Amino acid sequence: xxxxxxxxxxxxxxxxxxxxxxxxxxxxxxxxxxxxxxxxxxxxxxxxxxxxxxxxxxxxxxxxxxxxxxxxxxxxxxxxxxxxxxxxxxxxxxxxxxxxxxxxxxxxxxxxxxxxxxxxxxxxxxxxxxxxxxxxxxxxxxxxxxxxxxxxxxxxxxxxxxxxxxxxxxxxxxxxxxxxxxxxxxxxxxxxxxxxxxxxxxxxxxxxxxxxxxxxxxxxxxxxxxxxxxxxxxxxxxxxxxxxxxxxx
Amino acid sequence: xxxxxxxxxxxxxxxxxxxxxxxxxxxxxxxxxxxxxxxxxxxxxxxxxxxxxxxxxxxxxxxxxxxxxxxxxxxxxxxxxxxxxxxxxxxxxxxxxxxxxxxxxxxxxxxxxxxxxxxxxxxxxxxxxxxxxxxxxxxxxxxxxxxxxxxxxxxxxxxxxxxxxxxxxxxxxxxxxxxxxxxxxxxxxxxxxxxxxxxxxxxxxxxxxxxxxxxxxxxxxxxxxxxxxxxxxxxxxxxxxxxxxxxxx
DNA sequence: AAGTGGTCTAGACCACTAT
DNA sequence: TAGTGGTCTAGACCACTTA
Numbered sequence: 001x002x003x004x005x006x007x008x009x010x011x012x013x014x015x016x017x018x019x020x021x022x023x024x025x026x027x028x029x030x031x032x033x034x035x036x037x038x039x040x041x042x043x044x045x046x047x048x049x050x051x052x053x054x055x056x057x058x059x060x061x062x063x064x065x066x067x068x069x070x071x072x073x074x075x076x077x078x079x080x081x082x083x084x085x086x087x088x089x090x091x092x093x094x095x096x097x098x099x100x101x102x103x104x105x106x107x108x109x110x111x112x113x114x115x116x117x118x119x120x121x122x123x124x125x126x127x128x129x130x131x132x133x134x135x136x137x138x139x140x141x142x143x144x145x146x147x148x149x150x151x152x153x154x155x156x157x158x159x160x161x162x163x164x165x166x167x168x169x170x171x172x173x174x175x176x177x178x179x180x181x182x183x184x185x186x187x188x189x190x191x192x193x194x195x196x197x198x199x200x201x202x203x204x205x206x207x208x209x210x211x212x213x214x215x216x217x218x219x220x221x222x223x224x225x226x227x228x229x230x231x232x233x234x235x236x237x238x239x240x241x242x243x244x245x246x247x248x249x
Numbered sequence: 250x251x252x253x254x255x256x257x258x259x260x261x262x263x264x265x266x267x268x269x270x271x272x273x274x275x276x277x278x279x280x281x282x283x284x285x286x287x288x289x290x291x292x293x294x295x296x297x298x299x300x301x302x303x304x305x306x307x308x309x310x311x312x313x314x315x316x317x318x319x320x321x322x323x324x325x326x327x328x329x330x331x332x333x334x335x336x337x338x339x340x341x342x343x344x345x346x347x348x349x350x351x352x353x354x355x356x357x358x359x360x361x362x363x364x365x366x367x368x369x370x371x372x373x374x375x376x377x378x379x380x381x382x383x384x385x386x387x388x389x390x391x392x393x394x395x396x397x398x399x400x401x402x403x404x405x406x407x408x409x410x411x412x413x414x415x416x417x418x419x420x421x422x423x424x425x426x427x428x429x430x431x432x433x434x435x436x437x438x439x440x441x442x443x444x445x446x447x448x449x450x451x452x453x454x455x456x457x458x459x460x461x462x463x464x465x466x467x468x469x470x471x472x473x474x475x476x477x478x479x480x481x482x483x484x485x486x487x488x489x490x491x492x493x494x495x496x497x498x
Numbered sequence: 499a500a501g502t503g504g505t506c507t508a509g510a511c512c513a514c515t516a517t
Numbered sequence: 518t519a520g521t522g523g524t525c526t527a528g529a530c531c532a533c534t535t536a
Contacts, residue, residue: 020445056305064442064456067316067442068441068442085439181494182494183493183494184491184492184493184494185491185492185494186489186490186491186492187489187490187491187492188487188488188489188490189438189460189487189488189489189490190334190460190483190487190488191440191441191458191459191460191483192317192440192458193313193316193317193458196269207313209440209441209442209458210440211438211439211440211460234439234440238437238438238439239437239438239439240435240436240437240438241435241436241437241438241490241492242433242434242435242436243433243434243435243436243490243492244432244433245430245431245432245433245434
């Protein structure tokens, strides 16, 4: 049987909400590897008994651990501890490079022509009603889906096939199709909570943490070529970039 | 008075939880600027009436909007819509460059010698009991705290003052003090939920989204010089990087 | 003093998974 | 069928802010 630190309740110090104390204690069991990857944690009913709190309080503690990608919950099944994150090389190579001895995979969702979304238009410096090629795919490592990538191509190209997208990096494919060279990329990263639709494509749960990585790729004359918007699962990957510094004189 | 889409409840389609429908509807009012930055949203009690649900359900809908940085809640005060994110240039310059016409600020928390933390030791290639200089500071833009930065310096330097840290970029200061040039940086980004302590330093709320940006800086001989760990507020900033591609032949 | 958001309880019903 | 997690309710008390 587990011994719970909560029993050692000094009651002396400040007033920390129960759900936070419980969350921190459960976190400790996971961090210390007392509950290793794949381990079942006690059911919500058991935790209610052990901590003598109501189910809402237990669930609130677990919610946070789930959002941080530390545990996996699903209806009908026991809650288990998740496996650690894999580093994912981005920027300069991006995408496909999910090899750390892992099997990369690409599944094309759609390749079609759409009206440019209002947030993408200014990035590509095109007017509002322009038609663009949109490529959407899911990238996986060892059959675990990791990234949803949506690429809006500024120049209209009609001969990109799903097979080409599945076998080549967009960083090579798109410049070749457009007859340009890529010279520069500007990327922005922001943390997000996954929507239901995103979570479904990534086989994880809505509300989990992720990163939205939006890159604008430019040619040698500084004209935008395409915009890639990647939604990266925060529980399975972190984004890694490498920079070289120029020598100042 | 607001008209709420919820009233138009087709009841025909799938079964979406109430808290999600409400969340999406509130999101719509914010996105469409019907509720602009700074606007007060209805109190929880009012929303309960309007949607005919219990307070727990309303709070669950608001929780998600808060974590995404779209609204600000605090006890005793009405909940208001947040202002949009500022882009934050990183990688190559990093840190201090919070100028977009905004006033940059630095507050030094601590400069002291510590035993190297177990997660930092391998990055700096030092043994477990090494003593390192640790610099901790909070960086702000227009007096809004944005980043908590902790830098562990591999080479022991005893003459760094708070004044120097407040007036100079670590990217210039540390190499100068250590008599080396920086040649390379490897950064990793991952989404996090802010802890209570982090939220306190950043004057926002625990559980909000953020990015943990960990950079290892190397000198010309590929020896690690220092590790910088930055916790960036996700509701106020996004991280922007720029990359140039080398020409292949 | 009244209103706000923050925490917590003790129930309930459901869909899902295992056996 | 029993147990699990997912949703929801209708109360309650608190600390805090504002008038």
